[in-house]
Amino acid sequence: MSERETAVSAPFRHRNADHLRQVDLIFYYTQDKKWMSLDKAKKLIAIAEKTGLIKKESTGDYSLREDLREQKIPLGFRPTDEIFVIDESETADSLEKLLDDVADASKIGKKELAGEMERIRKQFDNLICPEAAIILLAKKYHVSYDKYKADLIKRIGE
Incomplete structure (x- = not known):
């Protein structure tokens, strides 16, 4: 600790x-x-x-x-x-951190993943927010998002 x-x-x-x-x-x-x-x-x-x-x-x-x-x-x-x-990594956005995790696990660049997130959002007629899209992306690439879940859900509700 x-x-x-x-x-x-x-x-x-x-x-x-x-x-x-x-x-x-x-x-x-x-x-x-x-x-x-x-x-x-x-x-x-x-x-x-x-x-x-x-x-x-x-x-x-x-x-x-x-x-x-x-x-x-x-x-x-x-x-x-x-x-x-405060270390900069501690204040980094949950969405950004999860995107980094997905990029590391999938060996795909962040730009390509951001584009894929936008395609996911367009599939839902832009009715879902980026936080929901990154969760779907994490599930697609089998990346755990548990440590970001509470913050992402809070942001979805805002």
Whole structure:
């Protein structure tokens, strides 16, 4: 588990909660553990949401990504400023990442795959969005899209 994943999952684990409000997360980071300032706590929450570690529910609460819920927090853990460094690959679009995966698995160029996506959309009279087309393309080339599924479905609904 990365340092950021550990820092983000810590308040959920220590409070044994599936959902926490933003104020609870900020209190945990700034007052309870004294790991960071208010601004840095807000920044960590924004980064965690952007990278998919936590998700903001319709109620306004945050929920932790499923695979992080059972992670152990090392005794004496204290995050460094590395948790605020965002790798470009972490913020890349899910559609783009899945297109890369399909290109790697099928040994077909991204331009050709993008053209194939457009042909798929035209077969459906452009009634499906690019997110649905990339899922169909992934299925055609037997590429797993499970790790992108939640984000793609969310984007289809928007």
